[in-house]
Amino acid sequence: MSSQTIADHDHHDHKPVGIKRWLFSTNHKDIGTMYLVFALIMFFIGGSMAMVIRAELFQPGLQFVDPQFYNSMVTVHALVMIFGAVMPAGVGLANWMIPIMIGAPDMALPRMNNMSFWILPFAFALLLGTLFIDGGGPAGGWTMYPPLVLQTGKAFPYLIFAVHFLGVSSIMGAINIIATVFNMRAPGMTLMRLPLFVWTWVITAFLLIASMPVLAGAVTMLLTDKYFGTSFFNAAGGGDPVLFQHIFWFFGHPEVYILILPAFGIISQIIPTFARKPLFGYASMVYATASIAILSFFVWAHHMFTVGLPITGELFFMYATMLIAVPTGVKVFNWVATMWKGAMTFEAPMLFAIAFVILFTIGGFSGLMLGITPVDFQYHDTYFVVAHFHYVLLTGAVFALMASAYYWLPKWTGYMYDEKLAKIHFWLSAIASNVLFFPQHFLGLAGMPRRIPDYSVQFADFNMISSLGGFAYGISQLLFVYIVIKCVLGGKKATSQVWEGARGLEWTLSSPPPFHSFTKPPKVTKALMDY
């Protein structure tokens, strides 16, 4: 035991302790950890609302909650899952991984990083608090369509300000990511050598900056319509309720790509690692991601085919929507080609990644079907849509996040997670989520609208199956928490490399990495990134 080692250790790894370490943190890893923990907590809060929904829909008749409360569960479940779980989890991963993937010491704007995280708990305190006031939480759907949303009681201003805060937080996070990637790459880390996860996040960040202010504008107009006598969306005052939908979905469609593009990046990291083979078509992956992002600004009205658009408008948005299938198809083909002739092993991250490719593609198929306007007149606002977006968001985005958690947990904690339990978690999740969402396709086709607390008896059987799948999925996620806690507390020591087939800068650092990532910029060569 020499004092020299301790001093050295201090020098490299000095960090504040206690609550201050977290409250005033400017460290990308600590902030990343806080984002991830916050996202997991929100995942369970939003998930428990989903359990309420599935319990009420378990059988026909109204058993547990009143319709008003049911609607607020539907509304808040969506807001919590989108803005509280999936987006913060993505930002958390970006915080943790981007600096160590590009060879930077930290994020470019560390104090702003702190602020963009700490806004979140307050925003959600505002939103979730409304569930406990007279009149309950917002119940007009996460899409907040007027005039219905203007009937919200005391919860209304809380909802609007929560959305404002979430927007501010996201924009700051996005600025930080762009500034980091464009300014802090290590020598030799050219743009076309960037890991795909970094690429997808840069593109996502641009989507955030372009779309979030639009949402802020839309909800501000709601606020003035409700309290200051304006009539932006009030037909009686010369306004237009459909205008809100145009503005909302101009934000809303890029938003769904904000949720899924980082997932594409994660999958593009994981599949090569476990196939021990370079990613197929790196350049086309980058271009496909960029084209998806650009197209996402030209398809918003496919959420509004039934509002009565002129036929020319409907045709334009139908064609643009169908066109998105091309770059998305390219991505799926590239992943399959990456697996082709690899030497695959199937640890938990790879299992989740493979499930992602299959189930996301199924969600893509139903997406193509929904894009065909004349048929969408039947699908629109039914459980077919609910099945579609849960395939792309739960078995898509959330499965990718689970894959990333297993993939990088050893790097974060320095310990290997329990592979056997992780595989059990995977199989439970994969089976339960399909039992949960696949029957919802049938329900939608058979004519069950979404967002109803009770249904006609012909929908009873599939709703019961779906609810059973839902309960099973919900319970299985507790296993994930157990696996994570177990891994944080200890286990088999992880090497720097962790996975045999892993490539890139993050695997050159120790596991866990030092508190300040790369204090001297590493030299990036083609060989380091390649197989």
Next chain:
Amino acid sequence: MYLNEWMKNFLFKLVFVVSAFFFLSPDILHAEWGLNMTQGVTPISQDVYNMHMTTLYVVTVIGILVFGVMFWSIFHHRKSKGVKPSKFSHSTSVEVIWTLIPFIIIVSLAIPATKLLARMDDTSESSITVKATGYQWKWKYDYINEDVTIYSNMAEDSVEASQRNSGIDPKATDNYLRNTDTALVLPVGKKIRILTTANDVIHAWWVPDLGWKRDAIPGFINDNWTIINKEGVYRGQCAELCGKGHGYMPIVVKAVPEKEYTAWIEGTKLALKSKNASSDKDFTMDELRAKGEGVYKANCLACHQANGQGIKGVFPAIDGSPLANLKENIPAHIHQVIYGKGVMPAFGEQLSDTDIASVVTFVRNNWGNKTGHIIQPKDVVAARKK
């Protein structure tokens, strides 16, 4: 060995139970539709169904091909089989091909979709026009040119059974949540133009058998059309979240031969006249209360609840409220029912004088409200004149 036998036995049972559940369950057998979209009863709904099936087949084939290649790779290219990984990382020709093929598939789907959309858009040369107006939470139908207006509420037995923990089995209720007190009667074989709009928030008018849904938006009128080929009763419901009663806004279309339709129109005209004419008659308390209870269930219960307590912070209680108890508030009470207040809609147009008189009498003499006040139709007539 024993375990294998047990496993086989178990798997057999599982497959049997699952398939029995899916294919033999009487509920599914007797349901109007099971797994798939309805083919409906109009030329358009048939085309929509065909387009849906075409797309479904196309994506299924793509899925089988892509997942097939993937699973072949998963089974053969694994490290445990001693495979050495290849090093290839791109191939321009392959990438061009798999960009072009999806593009061609999409164009081949877009062409029939465009043609179908153009046909759905053509509302010209219709012989009857009906305007459907969404209210929280009922539908109003105006037969334009016929001077007939009907309101369509959810049927009373569904209202009762759908109350929380009502104790009534939905399966024993006639078309639970999909039955109305008044159906929209339409003739078969005629091109009917259906306009949709709304009075308060956005609703959506949807009967799956007609092949489309369309939003009903306050301040806008959307036009749509249909030709129903087959006599029958077709059910649907509101498809756009419109508040707490969203799940309780059924639509029932009754398609009848033209003669029957004409007779129904004439009959309804007469009935509407006599309904308005009866307002000079006086009723007893019991008559008013009995009639008022029905009116309450159809129009008031969704917000003010069966027990008259409303929902705290959202919908005020009637039970014990000054408006429904104090004698000097009778005119104000009638006024509020006729003209509405804040979120409460105006019922003056949709309820007759007798309806309003009886529902006001009912709430003033029910639950804890024991005022003994009797309101007659002529009081409502007087209130309307002010």
